Amino acid sequence: MTQHTQMDTDSKIQELMKQMTLEEKAGLCSGRDFWHTKAIERLDIPSVMMTDGPHGLRKQAAEADHLGLNDSVPATCFPSAAGIASSWDRELIRNMGRALGEECQAENVAVLLGPGANIKRSPLCGRNFEYFSEDPYLSSEIAASHIQGVQSQGVGTSLKHFAVNNQEHRRMSVDAVVDERTLREIYLASFEGAVKKGQPWTVMCSYNQVNGTYASENEYLLHDILKEEWGLEGFVVSDWGAVNERAEGLAAGLELEMPSSGGIGDSKIVEAVKNGSLPEEKLDAAVERILRIVFRSIAEKVEQAAYDREEHHQLARQVARESMVLLKNEAGILPLQRTGHYAVIGELAKRPRYQGGGSSHIKPTRLENIYEEFAAEAGEAQVDYADGYSLKSDQIDEAKIAQAVKLAAEADVAVLFAGLPDAYESEGYDRTHLRLPDNQLRLIAELTEAQPNLVVVLSNGSPVEMPWLGGVKGLLEAYLGGQALGGAIADLLFGNVSPSGKLAETFPIRLEDTPAYLSFPGVGDRVEYREGIYVGYRYYDKKKVEPLFPFGYGLSYTTFAYSDLKLSASQADADSGLEVSVKVSNTGKVTGKEIVQLYVRDVESTVDRPERELKGFEKVELAPGESANVTFTLDRRAFAYYDVETKNWRVESGTFELGVGGSSRDITLTAEVQIEGDAPIFEPVHRNSLIGDLMQPGRLTPDKKAILEDFLKGGLFTAPEPDEQASAADSTDEEEGEEADNAGLMEAMGRYLPLRAAVAFAAEPDGEEKLRSLIDQLNQEN
Secondary structure: OOHHHHHHHHHHHHHHHHHOOHHHHHHOOEEOOOOEEOOEHHHOEOOOEEEEOOOOOEOEOOOOOOOOOOOEOOEOOOOOHHHHHOOOOHHHHHHHHHHHHHHHHHOOOOEEEOOEOOOOOOOOOOOHHHEOOOOHHHHHHHHHHHHHHHHOOOOEEEEEEEOOOOOOOOOOOOEEEOOHHHHHHHHHHHHHHHHHHHOOOEEEEOOOEEOOEEHHHOHHHHHHHHHHHOOOOOEEEEOOOOOOOHHHHHHHOOOEEOOOOOOHHHHHHHHHHHOOOOOHHHHHHHHHHHHHHHHHHHHOOOOOOOOOHHHHHHHHHHHHHHHOEEEEEHHHOOOOOOOOEEEEEOHHHOOOOOOOEOOOOOOEOOOOOHHHHHHHHOOOOEEEEEOOOOOOOOOOOHHHHHHHHHHHHHOOEEEEEEEOOHHHOEOOEOOOOOOOOHHHHHHHHHHHHHOOOEEEEEEOOOOOOOOOHHHOOEEEEOOOOOOOHHHHHHHHHOOOOOOOOOOOOOEOOOHHHOOOOOOOOOEOOEEEOOOOOOOOHHHHHHHOOOOOEOOOOOEOOOOEEEEEEEEOOOEEEOOOOEEEEEEEEEOOOOOEEEEEEEEEEEOOOOOOOOOOEEEEEEEEEEOOOOEEEEEEEEOHHHHOEEEOOOOEEEOOOEEEEEEEEEEOOEEEEEEEEEEEOOOOOOOOOOOOOEHHHHOOOOOOOHHHHHHHHHHHOOHHHOOOOHHHHHHHHOOOHHHHHHHHHHHHHHHHHHHOOEHHHHHHHHOOOOHHHHHHHHHHHHHOOO
16 A cells, blocks of 8 residues: 555545444444454445465355354465475465465455464464464564565455464463563564564454453553554454453454454443543544554455466465475485385375364365375386275274285385374364374384385374384475375475475474473463473573474485685674675585574573574575575674563673574584673662672673772681781691682682671671662762
8 A cells, every 4th residue: 555545544534533423433343243344334434354364265155153164165275384384485485475365355355364473382282283483583484474475465464363372272261471581582572573574454362361461451462562562553353252351452452353242342342431441542543443454455455356276276386395394314215216116005195184173274276185196206106005094083903004014015115194183183172192193103113014115204283202213214294285285295205396394393202301391281271381481492402302303404305515604793783783694505416495594692691591592594495516695684683682671672792603504403603793782781789789790790890890899808708818828838738628618618608698798797897887888889870
């Protein structure tokens, strides 16, 4: 929308506001039905439609529901968020977003509900397939690209679920208790970049409470942060049924309640305005935000819009290819040859699980059969099939297993399609373990005994435990690959394209190793985020816990080398930014794509910080022997932590290490930079200030440090007199050792001694008076 058009729209809205009754204004703040906003015909205010996403369009053709139970119109089903995040490809995701926008235009949909930017706190969350990552920077970048793509077509998005919605268990009542620093650095940061870079037309508030207040009426989140601090221009819509108290919600910054409340919410708003508990100015501001989006959607509507289904299907295949992650390739078993004998095993090969369950369930325009695509790509090879297990239950079928094992033993290579059935992960409930179904585990155990050349392809929305990993030669994580997953898997297995996805989440060896294991999903309606900022790889790195597969990990059919890491400066001001460049070369024999990752570490900090944090990434395609320079620009936020006391992002001056590599555990090159950060915050000295803290570099000016040292030269801290030093020269080695030990003990004790205790130990009559004088001197302005 041009600036001129926006001005015309704003003028129009102001005129309409003068003509609306209180009841009409209140009515615009709730839905007409399940999917539409209200219209006011006498004022020519139209109704617009919202529908579920985010990886496809779920426009229901008949009776509406929010759980994907009723039929919807056909639409392209792209891979779920867990997969597309593993592509680490901003432009590819923008292209996917553009396709989604085109389909929304064709179906007269104004706002597509998504993407979901909630952090993957635990792999048990039943809806993790719909979220991007455990890392807030990666999540926000992918979300922003998704938003930009969709909205480039004149269709709005709804960034969800704001905020701290990281479990399905008791999701409509649970109180997520999280400290402010963790909230800012992890859970809100995942949304922040998406809002600032993408400007979604709407943001959807979550069901849960955050620190004691429902998200739907949390003014700190919806108004202070989202609108005032981050500058959201659109409006906030409730998740369907998330409203607790309507008038309080509107006052806090929740503009639109969905779905229709049958007039209940409207009447509460009217009553609150009339009794003075809700200023009408807040209602007016809410209506204006809603109308700006409504009129924008009308202005950007494409008449007689259509899209090419085949073109979108091929795009879905490309997205799926780039989203899948090669996790193991022992002895180069992949790519497969187009000769020999293959045993394709697993019901998932013929009944693929290609998306998650719940409100995001898409009716695909077509659905590829993995087995058929595999057989078509196999060329002259013989391809046979056996079920091996049933998806309808976990029960072990001995006959199916025997048939599969016999077939595998006769083949040159067995390819097993395994994963989680629909019932294992869905909106509405969480997983209780990370295991594959029992019948699949038994099948894998039998196959590893019968066939040494075993390749496993997984279809799942989140990590699974793999005690069987040592018995397989190849492993491809296909996630939930959308409607074109069959062709994408065949492309990768037979080497039409080299795998280029990398994990956007850590795969643990076992559930007990995960950061939130002891506090997920909480007790009753309270879940405490006790792990703090140590989510995902931040925890595994800090705790030195070995993961099954680390964050950012993924193999290729080619190899890459890193060299020439360069910084634009060896010393830099945090506000000036820093450029980092590195040369990446394809040293293998096939064309491939490498995801170059940049991590930042504060070498020495006065606050607790992770070992490393992702602050940049780029995906680059290289032919064999080709090289490219990849450049990153780091702003002050890349070096900052959230300071709770000042309620701001702060950068400490000092040395930062920049690491570049292929994963969080594969840092190939490092370089250090001296960053000039924020000026130290003056903390008043008091009687309980610790001596060790005051002696830290930068805490006091040199003059004041000298004053403190003079003060401490007495009593407990008296330096040896000359005669004592002379007698010390005659002491034995044993006595000198004891004296050294005592000195070390005194130093250690003194480090954590408050000033008042130093005075007490000195036992001087005027000690308190001297202490007051010292404190006054240390607190004087320089």
